[in-house]
Structure formats: structure tokens, C-alpha cells
Amino acid sequence: MSPRLLSVLSLTLLSAIQATASAQEMIQISDEDIARMGVVFSPVALSGNNAGNRFPATVVNSPELATTLSPTVAGRIEQWHYQPGATVAAGAILATLRSQEILAQQNAWIEAVTALENAEFMLRKDQSLYDTGVISQQRLNQTRQQQAQAAFAERSARTQLQHAGFNNARLQALREQGQGLGFAYLLAPTATQLSQRLADTGSYIEAGTPLATLSSGEHRWVSLHVPARLAMDLQIGQGLTLADGAATLTLRQMDYAVDSSNQTIELMAEFDTDSSAMTGQLLSVVLPPARDGLLIPDRAVVHSGNETTVYVRTPNGVEARVLTLRSVGADYLAENGIREGEQVAIQGTAVLKGIQLGLGGGE
Numbered sequence: 001m002s003p004r005l006l007s008v009l010s011l012t013l014l015s016a017i018q019a020t021a022s023a024q025e026m027i028q029i030s031d032e033d034i035a036r037m038g039v040v041f042s043p044v045a046l047s048g049n050n051a052g053n054r055f056p057a058t059v060v061n062s063p064e065l066a067t068t069l070s071p072t073v074a075g076r077i078e079q080w081h082y083q084p085g086a087t088v089a090a091g092a093i094l095a096t097l098r099s100q101e102i103l104a105q106q107n108a109w110i111e112a113v114t115a116l117e118n119a120e121f122m123l124r125k126d127q128s129l130y131d132t133g134v135i136s137q138q139r140l141n142q143t144r145q146q147q148a149q150a151a152f153a154e155r156s157a158r159t160q161l162q163h164a165g166f167n168n169a170r171l172q173a174l175r176e177q178g179q180g181l182g183f184a185y186l187l188a189p190t191a192t193q194l195s196q197r198l199a200d201t202g203s204y205i206e207a208g209t210p211l212a213t214l215s216s217g218e219h220r221w222v223s224l225h226v227p228a229r230l231a232m233d234l235q236i237g238q239g240l241t242l243a244d245g246a247a248t249l250t251l252r253q254m255d256y257a258v259d260s261s262n263q264t265i266e267l268m269a270e271f272d273t274d275s276s277a278m279t280g281q282l283l284s285v286v287l288p289p290a291r292d293g294l295l296i297p298d299r300a301v302v303h304s305g306n307e308t309t310v311y312v313r314t315p316n317g318v319e320a321r322v323l324t325l326r327s328v329g330a331d332y333l334a335e336n337g338i339r340e341g342e343q344v345a346i347q348g349t350a351v352l353k354g355i356q357l358g359l360g361g362g363e
Contacts, residue, residue, distance in 0.1 A: 025320040027311075027355055034318075039348030041313045043341050044334075047288070047295040052328050054243050057224035057285040059277045063253075063268065067192070067214040072163045073184050074207045075099030077199055084196055088188045090237055090250070093165065094212055095186040095197075097205065102164050102184040109157035110175055112150070119143075119150035155232075159256050168235070186211055189236075190252055190270060219271040222249065224285055225264040234287075240269050243284035248272045289326065293333040296325060300344040301332055302353050311345040311352045312338065318345070320356055 075097035082088055126143040129135045161171060165185025173179040188194075192214045199205055231254060240249040253268035269285070277283060302309045312319045325332035338344075345352060 024322070025356060026314070026316065027318040027320060027352065029317040029355075034348075037348055037351050039311075039318075039345050039351060041343035042297065042300070042346045043343050044294045044296060044338060046340060047293055047328065047333055052286045052288045053226075053230065054284050054286050055224045055226050057222040057269075057283050059275075059281045059283060060221050060223050060268075062219065062221050062270065067189070068210045069094070069186055069189075069212045069214065070208050070210050071095075071097055071099075071184060071186055071205055072160075072207055073097070073099045073101035073105070074205065075102065075184055076204045077201050077211075078183065080197055080201055082194050084194055086194050088192060088194055090188060090191045090252075091167070092188045093185045094188055094194060097184045097186070098182060099184045100182075101207070102161075103182045105157065105160045105164070106174060106181060109154070109161055109171075112154040112157040113175060116147075116150040116154045119147040123147045188214065190250075219273065220275055220277060221252070221268055221270045222283060222285060224267050224269070225259070225262070226267060226287060228258045228263050228265050230287060231265050231267065234267070238288075240288070241286050243286050247275055247277075249285070289328045289333050293326070293335040294338055294340055295328070296323070296332040296334050296338075296344065297346050298331050299346040300349065301325065302349050308332070309353075310338070311349055313343040313345075318352060320352070 076099075078096040078098045080095050081093050088094065123143050123146075126135060126140050130137065130140040158171065161174075165187045166174065166180065170180055170185075174181065195213045197212055198210050205211055234251060234254065236251055236254065238251045240251060241247070242249070249269040249271055251267060251269045255266040258265055271277075296310060300310050302311075307322050308325045309320055309322050312321050321337065323334050323337045325334055327333075
């Protein structure tokens with residue numbers, strides 16, 4: 001018997017099943033009918049490091065050999081935080097500099113954040129006006145362009161501060177409390193040892209002047225290129241994994257210049273432990289989702305226009321539940337609308353969809 005004929009016969013057997021047609025639609029169906037129709041369910045679980053988009057990566061030698069660190073702005077050394085020979089963690093502040101240059105960059109970023117918030121407010125407002133027919137498409141497009149320009153200006157200003165040692169927490173404290181105003185930080189890019197301090201406290205240092213040297217890196221790295229849109233949510237220090245789960249890595253470097261030929265940026269990640277991978281070897285690296293959520297298998301998702309529906313097992317049958325999903329590699333991520341452990345149909349979704357469409361009458 002062909003699969004198509006089996007599907008038709010199955011729908012005929014269940015054509016009398018009643019349910020309420022809605023975004024969260026209940027389908028009354030017994031365990032016996034579920035088994036007879038060949039519908040298979042699987043529990044959903046939290047997404048892990050193995051869930052996400054996969055990209056080819058090339059094993060490279062550590063770029064940390066004989067590392068020399070330099071500040072990105074000119075300034076006077078306010079404080080050294082470690083003595084030579086000290087072991088430091090990734091992201092640790094090695095030195096603090098007082099700088100007029102960074103003060104100007106900080107003010108520019110704060111102004112850019114305010115401008116972006118205003119642009120986003122205007123975009124929401126004009127989108128609402130457009131939806132009700134008050135303004136034209138041209139007016140909405142202009143507002144969108146202004147918001148995009150404001151977002152670009154904010155990202156550019158934020159990147160300058162990130163290069164001067166400001167992570168997300170420091171940026172938030174800078175804007176909300178003024179912490180770090182007029183200061184720049186020299187950070188350890190990885191867990192390492194401070195080998196030498198090349199200037200004393202109180203010394204004035206020009207931008208780009210070598211200020212500290214670190215011991216050599218121990219582990220191999222990988223280099224990979226990813227679409228710029230996917231890299232925006234990544235942070236230095238974030239964990240990555242090989243697709244086969246054989247090893248974990250830590251994101252160490254990001255190239256903030258986009259390759260215009262393919263709109264990608266280069267990432268550099270370090271193996272967390274010694275690896276048998278050889279220099280030049282090609283591996284597959286998983287980029288984890290930017291947000292936490294529940295992993296929904298691709299087989300469980302039914303598409304209808306812009307809506308994505310999953311079929312969730314309930315004590316009384318099956319619920320057709322519309323969810324907002326984000327693509328993560330071959331599967332999807334649900335941030336709300338479903339609980340960990342709930343069972344979704346991964347086989348027989350076409351049968352369940354057919355039952356929905358046939359409610360209220362026979363096939």
C-alpha cells in the first residue's frame with residue numbers, strides 16, 4: 001500500500017474527530033488511534049552547545065605565541081593589577097589607564113545609545129501609523145533607514161569601547177552610573193601568565209605602544225568564517241563545540257571588519273584542552289543559539305504561511321500549538337509557549353494537520 005493511500009485511509013478513519021479550530025487547537029484522539037496512525041512523539045529538551053548552526057573551521061597554531069598587548073587609546077597608567085609572573089584569567093584587567101581619548105569615545109557611545117533609542121521609538125510609532133494607513137510606505141522606509149543608521153553608529157561606538165576593555169557589564173555601569181568614565185582597560189585575552197610589564201605606573205603611553213607581554217598559548221586554535229548577522233550576538237569567552245562533541249572551545253577573537261565579498265567575519269577559538277587535531281585539518285564547529293530555549297526538531301514543525309505549528313501530546317489527545325520559533329541549524333528554538341518535557345509529534349504530523357483541515361465533516 002502506498003504512503004499516499006495509507007494517509008487517505010487514515011484520515012477517513014478519523015474524520016469524525018471533533019476539535020475547536022484556533023491557534024491552540026485541541027484534537028480529541030485516543031492512544032489507540034495515535035498508535036494506529038503511526039504518530040510518534042518525542043519530549044522537548046533545553047538546547048545545548050550541540051544545537052546550532054555548523055560551520056567549517058581550520059585548525060591553526062595559537063596566535064598567542066609571544067603575545068604583546070597594547071592599549072587602543074593614549075593615556076597615563078593609573079594602576080597595574082598584577083605582578084610579573086602572575087597567572088591571570090581570561091578577561092582579567094591587567095592595567096587601568098586614565099585617558100582623554102576614551103572619554104570622548106564614551107561620550108560618543110552614550111549619545112549614540114540615546115539616538116538609537118529615539119530612532120527605535122520613532123520606528124515603532126511610524127510602523128503603527130503605517131499599519132493603520134496614516135502614513136505612506138515611503139515615510140516608513142525613511143524611518144527604517146534612520147533607525148538602521150542609528151544602530152550602525154551605536155555598534156561602531158560600542159566596538160571602540162570594547163577594544164578598550166569594556167564588556168557588556170562595564171558598558172551598562174558606564175551608562176547608568178558613570179563607572180569607568182575616563183578610564184580604559186588592558187585585558188588578558190586568555191587565561192595566561194603576565195610575563196613582563198613594559199611601563200611603570202604613572203607613565204604616559206601612546207595608543208599602540210606595547211605595554212605588556214604574556215606567556216605563549218598552550219592549545220591549538222581554529223579559524224572559521226560566519227555570516228556577520230550571526231556573529232552580532234556572540235561574545236568573547238563564549239563556549240563552542242565540535243559538531244561530533246569530541247572537544248569544546250572558547251571564542252577568543254572576532255574580526256569586526258566584514259568581508260564585503262561574502263558578508264562574513266572571521267572568528268578565532270581556542271581548544272579548551274590539548275587536541276589531537278593537526279594544523280590545517282578541517283573540522284565542523286557548532287555556533288550555539290544566542291538565547292536559551294527549548295530545541296524543537298525540524299520534523300516536528302509544520303509550516304503554514306508565516307505560522308509554525310507543533311502538535312503537543314495532552315491527556316485528552318493532541319494540541320495544535322502555534323509557536324514563534326528561531327532557526328538554529330537544522331532545527332528550531334522556542335523561547336516560550338512550550339515547557340521542557342512536553343511531547344511533540346515528530347512523525348505523523350501530516351496526518352494530524354489533515355485532521356485539523358477536515359474538522360466538521362468527512363473526507
